[in-house]
Amino acid sequence: MDWSILIAQAAVNGLIVGLLYLLMSVGFTLVFGVMRMVNFAHGEFYMLGAFSAYFMTASLGLPFLPALAATFVGAVVLGALLEWLILKPFRNDELNGMIATIGLAMILQNLALMLFGPDPYSMPSIVKGVTRFGKIAVPTSRVYVVIFALGVLVLLYLFLKKSGPGRALRAVVENFEVASIQGIRSQVYYPLGFGIGIGLAAVAGALMAPLFSISPFIGASPLIKAFIVVILGGLGSIPGAAVASLALGLAESYGSLLFTGSAVDMLVFLIVIAMLVVRPKGILGQGEA
Amino acid sequence: MGVVIFTIIAVIPWFSGPYILHLAILSTLNILVVNGLAMISRSGQISLGHAAFMAIGAYVAVLAGTQLGIPLLLSVLIGVAATMLVALILGWIILRLQGVYFVLVTFAFGELIRLVLLDFSNVTGGANGITNIAPPELFGFVFDSRTRIYSLTLVIAIVSTLLIRRLFRQPLGQAIDSVASNPSLAESTGLSVHRLQVLAFVIGCGLAALGGILLAHYIGYISPESFNVGISIDLLIMLVIGGRASYWGPLAGAIILTPLPELFRGAVQTQHIFYGAALILILRFLPEGLAAFPQAIRKLGTRLKA
Amino acid sequence: MPMLEAKDLTVSYGRLEAVRKISFSVEKGQIVALVGSNGAGKSSTLKAIVGLTFPSGGTLRYEGEDITSASPANRVRAGIALSPEGRRLFGRMTVLDNLLTGAYGVRDKTIVSRVLDEIYALFPRVLERRKQLAGSLSGGEQQMVAIGRALMANPRLLMLDEPSLGIAPKIVAEIAAAIEQINRDKKISIILVEQNARLALRLSHQAYALEHGEIIRAGKGSELLADPFVQKAYLGV
Amino acid sequence: MTTTILEVRRISRRFGGLVALHDLSFNVSRGEIVGLIGPNGAGKTTAFNVITGTQPPTAGKVIFQGKDISGGPPSRVVVDGLARTFQSTSTYPDLTVAGNIYRGMLSHISGSLVGLLVGRCDRGISMERVSDEIDRILRMTGLQPWRDALAGNLPYGVQKILGIAVALAASPKMLLLDEPAAGLNHEECKGLTTLLRRLRDEHGLTLLLVEHHMALVMELCHRIVVLVQGEKIAEGTPEEIRQNEAVIEAYLGAPEYAHA
């Protein structure tokens, strides 16, 4: 391989990984930006999503797509229930809410550990082989995930910005009372919003399951990536998250090409800090009151 | 009342075995460190990178001792001072951020410090850490038994609590409170939000550094992983569960949460589930933290009477 | 049958009774003014009608139905809308999103776009600023959006809590004209709470003066304007 | 004495593409009460923010007592003697009225560490005199009856007065008031007028106020500056402004519904 191909390959790798990161973090961005909740259990729902996809395909013999849909629906319901049963008292308290999700994360991870054991599971790829764009090779399974990721994002963006329920969700979270006097059934929207965020996390886990491995501990990575994406992209800004994820993917890809060791990761954190100082509202962030 | 309970709790370890003493020492160190976190929190900011400042203090002090042969007391001073300097520079830059942004950036800083400690292994010993750290020593008196160390850390914990209590009865402390409760009003009455928050941050990180240094000398071993983000989260949990708004908060949080995992330790499979559930329940029923427990009881009492 | 009827309405916050057993009614197509000093209980009355607080005593009937314990969402769907005191916009949403949120329960899209156009015609400034985040608007601009948001619900009973607060004098006149026009053209009943008592009384068909949670004067707007107590206490004559 | 205390020199302020203030200049003399009026969104609050250092101007300068204070920070500007109140109420809700006033005084307590941190403060109040000083401000603003009430529970009108009291606690030379009369009823407005006039007459304060309550503005102000779309369109005595065609057209309108 010569350098020009290497650089192009790194760009493609970076963009793909960036999209995977975006998928991992978008549910977190939603819950964080819209509901102002730092959801430390995000990674655990990602993990549960991966397990769900695994068991539905391996044990129940479902095809992948229905398994994905079932995972999403199940996760939305589970998320809504958990919000209603556990997180409701913390709706207006960012800090206590955050700690409650830490507790939730502990419970979920260790329940998974009890149920599934510590050893990794592996799911067969949905598709095999390598797709070639000229001299650049990309595993076909990743191409699929990327297409899904893009679809999910567009839908989510449209839901939040253009649909009535999306707007209502933002309104409820900003002011429960005032939203209710716009005719919105406020009580329904908190669980729904959290549920959708959880659903997205689970779908990301399910989509990523065939690419990576599945174990009770796979939630850590998406959580950290989500943190970084949210800082870089700005509070709950979906386009911001998209740009941030791609930038992160590219930075890591080129970084690994240029530096050794943890230099790349250190660099990422330095950029994150610098970014917050220069543009505290994120790459595409707008001012807010 | 609180004082009486605390005194009883503080005396027990002297009459128990080394294991209880160990937990007691950790609790007192946590009181010190969480006091630092409380200081920052009272200025209206929440740090998720507190353990990183314990790490900076501990590594600087220990390396100053082992590599440069600096005597202990001086190395402690150097460790704390270096940490406060880092906190000053960092705080000056990042304290213009508010709310969750600040939380996230301190988180990022914590990760950065961990990576630095891992990567510059020729100085820091990398992931293997530093072993054989000598026990603390003051003017020739070596704190090599647990009872001695406990006496030292207990005194330091109490002194730090009293100092903070005193500070918040002074105009300076009240100014810090003002900044937390209504920053724009504070600013418009001549209180520099930025400077006061930086001050609180520097003091808070200084306390963390002292705690980190004492921990290093007590355990005799440090590694980057002794101060990872998980520890920062644990500290924050202690603060919130203990109560953010009162001097008793860090005391209650550290004294109850440090040994709490021991309660469930026997239940190997389920201990973390119990712990997580305990967190959620405490937050649910005592959102102001354990320090508000007496008030909650009183309120319940009046409601029952009425 | 009156459009809205309050009987012995009481609103309490803990031990404090902000509104004490007041009874009044709003006829269809009327403008009713509530005047009174600070803390008299005007806002509390409006909040109780829309369901933001639940009355601790008394009943509320709206279009013949008992709504005393209906949820706010249901009341809004039945045609009650409030532009609350202190504006209370969704600061992190754009002006347009704020307005559209007001129309949440309105199914008919043609109504939504028609009312939107009416609001833009009434407040050109809002049209200009429709893409800005509501939180960064000037005080008066926010007030305009708050009024607009209540109109977007296409209500049959519109309640305005201090609509002229922070509004430039010229616009106050325009808002006053608009209130009359809305009432006349669309037959919307209006409850108006105002510190600017002269304005409120002039606009109203029926008026009540509230003090310490109790109705101390009731009558036609013009009657209250002429009342010596009202003149002294609220008009500074 | 008619020396200039505040000099606003050609300030501008943009938000993205929006020009909120354009090339605004005016002066305020010591002991004067000046009104700043204009339609909604004209840039009055923005002008306040720029003068008090809450937002930096995109161009121009603000000179206070001969010193360039543009760009803040606000706390420094306050220590220099220029204080402000907010358009909405702003207090420490969990503290009593006296406690709020004490908080307002913190930057001026001499010999405390706060002073060191905030910078020099020559008009320091010694710790022993603090409670006298609180009483003085309570008397000045007529808040004695509320002394021990929690700020968060106060009626709206009283909270607004408390806002002024807290600003006074920082011993300013000049006070900027953003819509002090909004939400006040007729009685309270009258009280406010008296209070503001006393502050000027008896305590020598200079006042700059933004207000839509024309009766109050016309009665109180020596001079009025009119802003429209970020630009000054008129400046003069209340009489002149009342007659000014452009001002009537842009702002005052027909007088019928304006505050009596």
Next chain:
Amino acid sequence: QDTNVLKIGSLTALSGPGASWGQGMKNGAELAAAQVNKKGGLEVAGKKYKVVIVPYDGKYQASESVTVANRLVFDDKVKYIIGPTGSAPVLAIQPITEKNHVIVMTLGFTTKALGKDKPYTFRPNVTTVEVAQPQINWLVKHEGIKKVGALFPNDETGQQISKDLTAAYKKAGADLAATEFFERDRVDFVPLLTRMVARGIDAIELDGNSPTTAGLITKQAREMGFTGKIVRTGGPATQEIVKVAGKEATQGMFVHTPINPGLPSTKAYADLYAATYKHAMNGFSPAFYDGTRMLFEAMQKAGTVTDTDAVRKALESIKDFSGAMGTLNWTGEKVYGINHQLNAPFYVAEVQDGKEIIRATCTVEGCK
């Protein structure tokens, strides 16, 4: 009844990323205990002891492990600890255990874990230091690999193994030409692999990585079209790797294994484990089963369960112990200054269809 109880602490990672290894360790100890208990207990100096394993979670963390060690030593008053999992934990608890003469059987890979000044610490599993050189010699000779690339987690294990392997490859006449470090949580290795493959390597070395990571690297390397050899000269985890990477990607891979399923004693243990815990054992489990049994034998030899000094000496003197893994001895004098490192047979295997086929049998001296 006058049955005596012998408590043995188990300080392993039961939650978090090290849980897979930690549970294998704990289960090994429990199986050993169950075995003697079934026979009525461990007979030492005429008394029968019921063996009780006290298992605690060290979370793979130094600070947590210190607290657990305190609890085991001072509260539960145990004299023997199986564990801890990981190097930082073992270094962190040694000040307590050594001072209190508590015998520790650790998995910590660091060379610093063993030493003359740490007479109570033993390691019942072989590490890279022991296994790398013979296997690499064999691979270089028989498979002709020359230019090797390797990815390591940026932690103590990774840093240590990277050093050891570089030296070993050099000694064998090959070159560990490209090494990369990454953060432990990483799951995507394509960028790192891209760069490594660009250096023209003909083999990838997986030693030093957790099974999951090793599996992911294998899978992703094959996905991007890497056709060279993939080898793993340390760390028993073939099953997990195959699980993660799939049979196709692991075909023809060369792995280290301490387990020869053809050996009857090993098979017996594997069956027992599977029957008891309903899942297959991992490669470290037999080491701790054997380690615990060696401990029992040492107690019997010393005739005491309380005098750990005597037990330690008896343990050191055990020779040719027949364990589940084969014939076991102590070694390590040369490297660590003390013979507290287990010397067990190990194997080079080739993965065929997801199964290990033993290709060479090795000892510390060399492979055949």
